[in-house]
Amino acid sequence: MKPGRLASIALAVVFLSIVVPARAATIQITMENLVISPAETSAKVGDTIEWINKDVFAHTATAKNGDFDVTLPPKKSATFVLKKAGTVDYYCRYHPNMKATLKIEP
């Protein structure tokens, strides 16, 4: 293989790894000891939110405006792809003292 081709493949790999996540990122949010962190997350439409439940208790990520209601069994994670821009407050239906906010840009 010519060095030039190798370099272009390497460049393509670098390029893909930078560009693809920038277009649609997966953002991880942790639920541990009844705390959602980070409590405020910025994201863009098309991004995937992955909630990771580290507790032995079931939780939900439930949008106050009804946009999503994701159930998280103990020690499991679940994802949701953001479809609409806006600031969405969400909470856990089982433990409404668990609260957080998503700031979704277009």
Place this chain on the structure above:
Amino acid sequence: MFTRWSAAIAAAILLSSPALLRGASAADKPTDPQIAHIAYTAGVIDITAAKQAQKKAKSKDVKAFAEDMLRDHEAVNKQALALVKKLNVTPEDNDTSRALSKQASDKLAELDKLSGAAFDKAYVANEVAYHKAVNGALETQLIPSAGNAELKSLLQTGLKIFQGHQQHAEHVAAELK
């Protein structure tokens, strides 16, 4: 001295009176084996109440709430059992636990006489009051008295869960009206 403390805390839990809790002397601290027993008993009480509600509740929301209580309190108690085993602590029965159990079985009998919407209302109202009282006891007595760091941490997690349950119960109660 422990008896006096237990009587105070039991009364506080039963009557939901934070004033009584504050009245308990700091010197009358329960021991870790006693704290473990009280916390475990408090969980068992809510599990028993939830099982009764699963059989008797009419509203879908109340049934779902009971199922949430059952699941969470069983999970907490499973953790508590694992912890006492790890720490090689034997939970010790005490006046507070006994008073709690007595009061709970009276409440169970009282609720058993109700049915339909009346049961739903009374069960949820009791859940609000019960979690409020247990949270008060956790905050002001059980957590500050716990010696072992892991026990303290489990009680702190328990407090956050029960505060969540209290809010959840308040929400269900509001929906029933």
